[in-house]
Amino acid sequence: MDSLTNLVDGFGVILTPANLLYVLLGVMIGTVIGVLPGLGPTATIALLLPFTYSMEPTSAIVMLAGVYYGSMYGGTITSVLLRIPGEAASAVTAIDGYEMTKAGRAGPALAISAVGSFIGGTVAIIGLILIAPSLAGFAVRFGPPEYVTLTVLGIVMVTYLGTKSTLKSVIAAAIGLLLAVVGTDPIAGTTRFTLGLPGLFSGIDLVAVAMGLFGVSEILYVLERSGQSHGKIGEVGRLTFSREDWKASRGPITRGSLLGFPIGVLPGGGGVLSSIASYGIEKRRSKHPEEFGKGAIEGVAGPETANNASSISAFIPLLTLGLPSNAVLALILGALMAQNITPGPQLITAHPELFWGVIASMLIGNLILLMLNWPMVGFFVQLLRVRIGIIGGIAMLITLVGVYTLNNSTFDMWVMLIMGVLGYFMRKFGFEPAPLVLAFVLGAILEESFRQSMLLSDGSMAIFATRPISAVLSVFVLLFIASSIWGAVRKDKKHSIIDQAKELAGED
Amino acid sequence: MTKSRVLAAFAAGASLLVVTACGDSGGASSSDEFPSDDVNMIISYAAGGPTDVGGRAIAAFMEKDLGTTFVVENKEGASGSVGTADVVRSEPDGYTIGMTTASAAGRVPLIEDVGYDLEDVQAIGVGTFGPGLIVVPSDSGYSTIDHLIEAAKATPGGIKVGTAGASSPQHVELIRMADEYDVEFTPVPFQGEAPAVTALLGDNVDACFCSNAQTTMAQVDAGEFAVLATGAPNRLGWAPDVPTLAESGFESLIYGNSYFILVAPAEVPDDVLATLEGSLEKALQDPATIEVIGEVRLLDEFMGAEELQAMMVDEQETLGPILTELLG
Incomplete structure (x- = not known):
């Protein structure tokens, strides 16, 4: 059991006062921002990035990961009590969760969410331990042609799975691809589209782009709405669930764990899709589907389990292939690169302390979250009284200092501010920044790998079909495109999970 | 690496103020008592990389x-030219020096308009050395x-050789090999040495013309890779059996x-230069x-200001035409 020894070493890395503190800090921040509506995990991690430069790489990633899965717990609280999802992945929980609150059953809803999240998270961590190392060993064989097909698949899925309009996702992704070509041509070595600015010679900085699109635009957007106040906060009541509640939730929690895990691995997957998929499945499987929407505990337990499982498994593609599966992971990629660690198949062998440390931290972090969430829900609810507008100015200042310290360059500050304004207008007009950032990251890899493939094959496109892995992936890409066209032609998409997601996101 | 870059930035800012203040009062301008003040070292590459560690x-x-x-302050970007430009533009009193690469000092100005040329740079000496290594899997x-x-x-062009980048010194040498000797490999550039090494491990390329970065040396030490040749002018002290390209035709x-x-x-005044050069030689x-640096990353003999400057001028003259043609 190699993995077990390594995991023990991982605990050795994490069970130091400093690293434990970072786990605690991460999951606390995650819970808090999960509770606060508007401020999601992506924006928070964007704002936290500069603080990680001075940390050990493991501490940095442990904290950021904690923010991510912690937010999955926190988001539940406002969904259930206020019908306001603290972050998008908890949107479906709001449907039945709030109905339960109205019926005086907020306590069981929150308690089953916490338990489901813990189980989903733990199952996913075990999956990560079992799958990631062998996948990484396998991934060494991945050459440029495989990366081409993987990134194409990623970009296609990210645009299609975006929670808003597919057309707008395609436009955002196209902008991301265009931004990715600025800088040094990866094969010729010459610079292009730099406008003669030395700051652009090595391309637009990912962290500056992400901090602008997620962090700054969020601050601007929240400031604009800071006058609005929340409705009445529901009574929490006793935080326990009955034997009947548990019997009803057992199945959804099991299925949520098994469903959330693979969805998290998919490009563009992650929290939102997994919780909606779980809700859809539970409703379909239920003997009493009419109760869904009227306070069915299954509609809370399943999605909350699934979103937590997916937020853990989303780390697999990044840690084994260096490919981020969603915007949060793109930011964590940025954090690693700022530490001079380029994730890829070699990460687990080159930085075992990082990989196993992060896994150990997830086990500990999930336990902390379970203990934290259960007794402290009342405290977190009080956070809703904080006016976000007040911290906006401070957050802006921190962001500016942070992006400056990235390269000690004022140039990146301008990049971030421009991206912030772009992100603000994108949100106003219903565009998501996530496809842009992911296409920006994946586009650079796609171009480089495609041109490397052409060098390897002496210019023959057959290389994508003759190598088994890239051939299989190419077929997936074609199937995916074909099925989305087919779906659009039939116009009969009402029942697809993705479209339910889009409707829900539209309501918000 | 683990040093606080935020703190370093503040410290650099603060000490710059101090240096300026002293300069105004004439305190630090007198070179006969060098150094009488803090010295700023600008590292032109990211924290944690080989330039930074050295x-x-x-x-x-x-x-x-x-x-x-x-x-010490990291000022990375634009192939090392951002930090190098900062050094070049500073007061030539020895209180601002830079750790950079011969490539950023001599090659990049040939390709890009970076606001300085090799003439604006005074070499102090070589800190660490990254000889080019041609490696293949041991079972190849x-x-x-x-x-x-x-x-x-x-099979001209049939052998694919991974490199650490299109403008890496090794990549350019492979192109020169085809131009000048009619021996044609297909160089495949990656973003740095680690992905090139991964490609070789996965048999996606046939060989790598890399350097002695940690990722490469780990595979060499583990016996996974064999070193067939070096691009260094002379054989390497730590690998005396490995021939140079120069002696291989x-x-x-x-x-x-x-x-x-x-x-x-x-x-920079001669006596200040001599002080810095002497201290560098002692450091090595x-x-x-x-x-800390590792013996494989040291030159067998110290290369000081004069020799290094001459080598960079020579390199610029020889490589100028091909670099401008390829990358300009």
Whole structure:
């Protein structure tokens, strides 16, 4: 059991006062921002990035990961009590969760969410331990042609799975691809589209782009709405669930764990899709589907389990292939690169302390979250009284200092501010920044790998079909495109999970 | 690496103020008492990279040796030219020096308009050395450089060689090999050495012309990779059996290497230069410093200001035409 020894070493890395503190800090921040509506995990991690430069790489990633899965717990609280999802992945929980609150059953809803999240998270961590190392060993064989097909698949899925309009996702992704070509041509070595600015010679900085699109635009957007106040906060009541509640939730929690895990691995997957998929499945499987929407505990337990499982498994593609599966992971990629660690198949062998440390931290972090969430829900609810507008100015200042310290360059500050304004207008007009950032990251890899493939094959496109892995992936890409066209032609998409997601996101 | 870059930035800012203040009062301008103030060392590449590790180790020694504080700041970007430009533009009093690469000082200005040229740079000496290494998997069937060359002659362009980037010294040498000797490999550039090594491990390329970065050396030490040749002008002290390209029939291919060098602005006074050069030479003999840098990353003999400057001028003259054609 190699993995077990390594995991023990991982605990050795994490069970130091400093690293434990970072786990605690991460999951606390995650819970808090999960509770606060508007401020999601992506924006928070964007704002936290500069603080990680001075940390050990493991501490940095442990904290950021904690923010991510912690937010999955926190988001539940406002969904259930206020019908306001603290972050998008908890949107479906709001449907039945709030109905339960109205019926005086907020306590069981929150308690089953916490338990489901813990189980989903733990199952996913075990999956990560079992799958990631062998996948990484396998991934060494991945050459440029495989990366081409993987990134194409990623970009296609990210645009299609975006929670808003597919057309707008395609436009955002196209902008991301265009931004990715600025800088040094990866094969010729010459610079292009730099406008003669030395700051652009090595391309637009990912962290500056992400901090602008997620962090700054969020601050601007929240400031604009800071006058609005929340409705009445529901009574929490006793935080326990009955034997009947548990019997009803057992199945959804099991299925949520098994469903959330693979969805998290998919490009563009992650929290939102997994919780909606779980809700859809539970409703379909239920003997009493009419109760869904009227306070069915299954509609809370399943999605909350699934979103937590997916937020853990989303780390697999990044840690084994260096490919981020969603915007949060793109930011964590940025954090690693700022530490001079380029994730890829070699990460687990080159930085075992990082990989196993992060896994150990997830086990500990999930336990902390379970203990934290259960007794402290009342405290977190009080956070809703904080006016976000007040911290906006401070957050802006921190962001500016942070992006400056990235390269000690004022140039990146301008990049971030421009991206912030772009992100603000994108949100106003219903565009998501996530496809842009992911296409920006994946586009650079796609171009480089495609041109490397052409060098390897002496210019023959057959290389994508003759190598088994890239051939299989190419077929997936074609199937995916074909099925989305087919779906659009039939116009009969009402029942697809993705479209339910889009409707829900539209309501918000 | 683990040092707080935020703090470093503040410290650099603060000490800049101090230096300026002293300069105004005439305190630090007198070179006969150099150094009488903090020295700023600008590292032109990211924290944690080879330039940074070497630079910080050397700074730590020189700090003790010269009895003053070295404020180290990373200023990366644009192939090292951002930080190098900052050094070149600073007051030539020896209180601002830079750790950069021979490539950033001499090659990049040929390709890009970076606001300085080699003439604006005064070399102090070589800190660490990254010789180009041609490596193949140990079980590849290529046991000598001659085998590999024969294979390339038999199928021109058929042998794919990974490099750490299109403008890396090794990549340029492969292009020169095709131009000048009609031996044609297909160089495949990656973003840095680690992905190139991964590609070789996965048999996606046939060989790599890399350097002695940690990722490469780990595979060499583990016996996974065999080193067939080096791009260094002379055989390497730590690998005496590995032939140079120059002695394998490619006399002019001696530039496929990275030199991590200490530089100052061109007008720096001679005595200040001598002080810095002397301290650098001592640093590279200091066991503690060698321990940090690693013996495989040291030149067998110290290369000081004069020799290094001459080498860079020579390199510029030889490579100028091909670099402008390829990358300009």
